[in-house]
Amino acid sequence: MTEKTLATGRAVILYDGRLLDHADETLFTPPTAAASPAGGRGSTWIVQQGGDEWVLRHYRRGGLLARFLDDSYLWTGLESTRPWREWRLLYELYKDDLPVPQPLAARVVRSGLLYRGDLITRRIPKARSIAELLSVAAPVPWDAVGRCVRRFHDAGVWHADLNAHNVLLDAEGRVHLVDFDRSGHRSGATGWKQANLTRLRRSLDKLTQGRLEAAAWSSLLDGYRAGG
Numbered sequence: 001m002t003e004k005t006l007a008t009g010r011a012v013i014l015y016d017g018r019l020l021d022h023a024d025e026t027l028f029t030p031p032t033a034a035a036s037p038a039g040g041r042g043s044t045w046i047v048q049q050g051g052d053e054w055v056l057r058h059y060r061r062g063g064l065l066a067r068f069l070d071d072s073y074l075w076t077g078l079e080s081t082r083p084w085r086e087w088r089l090l091y092e093l094y095k096d097d098l099p100v101p102q103p104l105a106a107r108v109v110r111s112g113l114l115y116r117g118d119l120i121t122r123r124i125p126k127a128r129s130i131a132e133l134l135s136v137a138a139p140v141p142w143d144a145v146g147r148c149v150r151r152f153h154d155a156g157v158w159h160a161d162l163n164a165h166n167v168l169l170d171a172e173g174r175v176h177l178v179d180f181d182r183s184g185h186r187s188g189a190t191g192w193k194q195a196n197l198t199r200l201r202r203s204l205d206k207l208t209q210g211r212l213e214a215a216a217w218s219s220l221l222d223g224y225r226a227g228g
Contacts, residue, residue, distance in 0.1 A: 012078060014087055015105035028107050028118045030056060046123060053123040054104060059083065059116070059181065072114040081108045083117035086180050090121065098155060099148060099176040124176050127168040134164065134207055141173055142216045146223025148175035149200070153193045154227065158186040162196045163203035197224070 002017035008025060015023040030045045047054040059082055060071045078084060083106035090103040101121035109116045133140050145167060152159065159166070160182035168176045186192045204212045 010111060011107055011109045013105060013107045014084060016091070016103070019102075019104055023105050025107075027105055027120060028056065030058070047120075053125070055101065055121050055123045057119050057121075057179075059118065069114075071116050072111075073117070075110055075113050075115045078108060081115060081117055082181055083108055083119050085184070086119055089180050089183060093155075093157065093180075096155065098151060098157070099174060100180065101176070101178055121178075124168055124170055124178070126171040127176060129165050130167045130169070130204070131164040131207055133169065134204075140216065141169070141175070142219035143223030143226070144169075144173065144175050146220040147226060147228045148177065149196065150224045150226075151228035152177060153196070156185045156187055157183065158192050159183050159196060162200045164200070164207050165203075167200070197221075 004015055004017040004023070006013045006015070006023050011025060013023045013025075013027075020027075030043070031047055043058040043060060045056045047056050058071060059073070061069055061073075073082060075081075087103045087106040090100055093100045094102050101124055104120040104122060106120070107118045128138075130140055130145070132138075148167070149162070159177060159180065161179060162177070166177060166179045168178055170176065201212075201217065204217070
């Protein structure tokens, strides 16, 4: 990786110099005609870049604080900002050949004690989330989903928001995880692994209104136990 940073006004941009010749504020300007895809609490756009497609995500809060702070976060230093931490985690996971989107650039814009942030990743071609597949009654390779989750757990990676919108299948049926905001490495006790699986199950139950087939979850767990 050729990690580069660029400071411009109140903004600082982090990017991979091997993938981008340069970086500036225009990279983070959402296309006016783009639609925000489903899933995730941030504002997300698909950006066409020649024959490539990028995913531009603007960080936004969830929960009660969203009503007051919306897209602003407390500044405690550049390295602890959410875009910086997610970009670095994604790069590490991508380098280790784990199925995640390739990180391209991150931006932090500071305003006194607060900051706003953005992240750009390369879009996984023709990928569809489990949530999308369930909505059209398309088949889901549940055992492969379980094996994928196990790969991350074996690498000590905790996903902060493992749900049906953040598990994607590409055109070849390979499973990927996306949206690693607030995620990171865990070690020691294994309770966090079960918590990840419980969160995913709760998401699936919500989408199916509690009608997820028992065989589907059993297959996922079988894949998880078998490992990646």
